[in-house]
Amino acid sequence: xxxxxxxxxxxxxxxxxxxxxxxxxxxxxxxxxxxxxxxxxxxxxxxxxxxxxxxxxxxxxxxxxxxxxxxxxxxxxxxxxxxxxxxxxxxxxxxxxxxxxxxxxxxxxxxxxxxxxxxxxxxxxxxxxxxxxxxxxxxxxxxxxxxxxxxxxxxxxxxxxxxxxxxxxxxxxxxxxxxxxxxxxxxxxxxxxxxxxxxxxxxxxxxxxxxxxxxxxxxxxxxxxxxxxxxxxxxxxxxxxxxxxxxxxxxxxxxxxxxxxxxxxxxxxxxxxxx
Amino acid sequence: xxxxxxxxxxxxxxxxxxxxxxxxxxxxxxxxxxxxxxxxxxxxxxxxxxxxxxxxxxxxxxxxxxxxxxxxxxxxxxxxxxxxxxxxxxxxxxxxxxxxxxxxxxxxxxxxxxxxxxxxxxxxxxxxxxxxxxxxxxxxxxxxxxxxxxxxxxxxxxxxxxxxxxxxxxxxxxxxxxxxxxxxxxxxxxxxxxxxxxxxxxxxxxxxxxxxxxxxxxxxxxxxxxxxxxxxxxxxxxxxxxxxxxxxxxxxxxxxxxxxxxxxxxxxxxxxxxx
Numbered sequence: 404x405x406x407x408x409x410x411x412x413x414x415x416x417x418x419x420x421x422x423x424x425x426x427x428x429x430x431x432x433x434x435x436x437x438x439x440x441x442x443x444x445x446x447x448x449x450x451x452x453x454x455x456x457x458x459x460x461x462x463x464x465x466x467x468x469x470x471x472x473x474x475x476x477x478x479x480x481x482x483x484x485x486x487x488x489x490x491x492x493x494x495x496x497x498x499x500x501x502x503x504x505x506x507x508x509x510x511x512x513x514x515x516x517x518x519x520x521x522x523x524x525x526x527x528x529x530x531x532x533x534x535x536x537x538x539x540x541x542x543x544x545x546x547x548x549x550x551x552x553x554x555x556x557x558x559x560x561x562x563x564x565x566x567x568x569x570x571x572x573x574x575x576x577x578x579x580x581x582x583x584x585x586x587x588x589x590x591x592x593x594x595x596x597x598x599x600x601x602x603x604x605x606x607x608x609x610x611x612x613x614x615x616x617x618x619x620x621x622x623x624x625x626x627x628x629x630x631x632x633x634x635x636x637x638x639x640x641x642x643x644x645x646x647x648x649x650x651x652x653x654x655x656x657x658x659x660x661x662x663x664x665x666x667x668x669x670x671x672x673x674x675x676x677x678x
Numbered sequence: 679x680x681x682x683x684x685x686x687x688x689x690x691x692x693x694x695x696x697x698x699x700x701x702x703x704x705x706x707x708x709x710x711x712x713x714x715x716x717x718x719x720x721x722x723x724x725x726x727x728x729x730x731x732x733x734x735x736x737x738x739x740x741x742x743x744x745x746x747x748x749x750x751x752x753x754x755x756x757x758x759x760x761x762x763x764x765x766x767x768x769x770x771x772x773x774x775x776x777x778x779x780x781x782x783x784x785x786x787x788x789x790x791x792x793x794x795x796x797x798x799x800x801x802x803x804x805x806x807x808x809x810x811x812x813x814x815x816x817x818x819x820x821x822x823x824x825x826x827x828x829x830x831x832x833x834x835x836x837x838x839x840x841x842x843x844x845x846x847x848x849x850x851x852x853x854x855x856x857x858x859x860x861x862x863x864x865x866x867x868x869x870x871x872x873x874x875x876x877x878x879x880x881x882x883x884x885x886x887x888x889x890x891x892x893x894x895x896x897x898x899x900x901x902x903x904x905x906x907x908x909x910x911x912x913x914x915x916x917x918x919x920x921x922x923x924x925x926x927x928x929x930x931x932x933x934x935x936x937x938x939x940x941x942x943x944x945x946x947x948x949x950x951x952x953x
Contacts, residue, residue: 419694420702422786427695429823430705462831511697539824548704549814549822556737
């Protein structure tokens with residue numbers, strides 16, 4: 404497997420960063436992650452737009468243009484010949500002499516084997532827990548996952564699969580996914596504030612209005628627990644139903660009809676996007 | 679200059695981590711930082727205790743004992759022959775196959791040239807700004823400095839040197855230092871909650887009671903701005919006076935007599951600790 408570091412090919416085994424890089428010293432880096440299907444990068448322009456917005460908001464000066472990064476990604480796909488994969492692009496704070504000030508960013512692009520959620524989860528949904536926490540600078544896709552990784556043990560101990568963040572009872576997002584609910588009026592709701600705007604979320608907001616009314620608004624933990632249908636969205640998971648939140652079963656505890664309809668519509672949309 | 683990676687010597691130029699390390703992927707690592715004087719590590723047991731506490735609280739399983747890390751540090755001092763330096767030890771989340779789950783931690787120990795604050799700053803004090811933010815898992819010395827590094831540009835734009843965090847007007851700490859104030863009764867106050875307990879802070883809490891009453895308690899931004907004397911403590915800076923907070927000058931805008939007395943007492947204490 405080949406990786407790209409600052410535009411140069413490297414065997415993945417040798418893809419390293421010097422310990423003075425600010426990503427290591429201070430957890431300071433922007434990144435993005437896209438999926439390939441039939442060796443085509445899905446929604447690549449959306450991902451690149453968001454990546455460069457994250458880099459800019461982190462006050463880093465990229466040494467590469469969006470177009471150059473795009474070409475790097477196509478080169479990597481050409482080299483590695485993986486039909487289905489995840490591609491991770493990262494722009495770090497750079498080799499910092501003092502270990503605190505940003506320097507010339509390092510660009511790391513890697514390709515990964517990607518496994519879709521088990522079919523069982525798509526039918527039965529997953530269990531989640533809730534946790535009070537607000538991500539720092541939430542509009543930036545940074546490598547700051549201290550809380551998300553730290554909570555992995557708690558999630559396992561509770562027999563759950565993921566954790567939904569809320570602040571003062573208003574839900575925001577998962578560490579790596581967005582949340583959607585269908586209420587008893589058949590409306591699709593999703594939070595708008597203090598979140599990272601996912602690309603799958605964005606595409607779903609485009610697709611869903613032909614199925615149902617769609618509203619971006621604040622949602623409470625109680626509303627989530629009383630949802631008619633509940634699901635999460637992410638690049639890796641697409642649309643994944645949720646059947647339990649803490650100790651509360653959601654509706655009849657399996658994927659709802661609108662969730663299934665949206666999932667099918669998304670699969671079609673995804674295929675059409677790479678025609 | 680020599681570094682130590684997982685107990686093996688490496689030229690600092692070659693001290694790298696594979697990009698799958700969780701410190702790079704997710705900003706997940708514990709670290710600590712101590713100072714050497716006359717080639718002796720200062721308060722090394724305090725630093726090692728805190729380091730291993732951080733590692734444990736991060737739910738990482740260290741592959742080395744405290745005693746082994748201590749020996750590594752002495753080996754590094756022996757090799758590099760720097761009388762005055764900073765030594766940084768880091769335990770990362772390890773090479774994570776999935777890029778999210780913790781693995782076997784990597785231990786990185788590096789030695790650095792260290793410059794003391796300018797004499798002018800010790801006399802005249804530094805300017806600081808305030809910013810509303812609460813560090814995540816504050817009792818852990820993790821590499822999560824997203825906010826601290828991000829604010830560097832803001833600090834410079836305002837002509838200041840550092841930033842003091844507060845939450846709902848209650849001050850906590852600087853990104854890398856603790857805060858102390860002397861009030862108009864001559865009492866020394868410092869926050870106790872939601873902070874990282876600095877080693878310099880700890881030593882000062884031991885030294886100061888022979889000079890004045892010492893109280894650990896919540897302090898507001900207003901109280902800080904009306905302090906008789908104000909200073910910060912850290913391993914690098916020892917005791918550094920603060921003469922301005924946002925637009926407010928502190929007392930007569932230079933180092934106060936108790937600050938100077940405590941600084942001298944700390945210098946003596948530091949020397950005696952390595953006799």
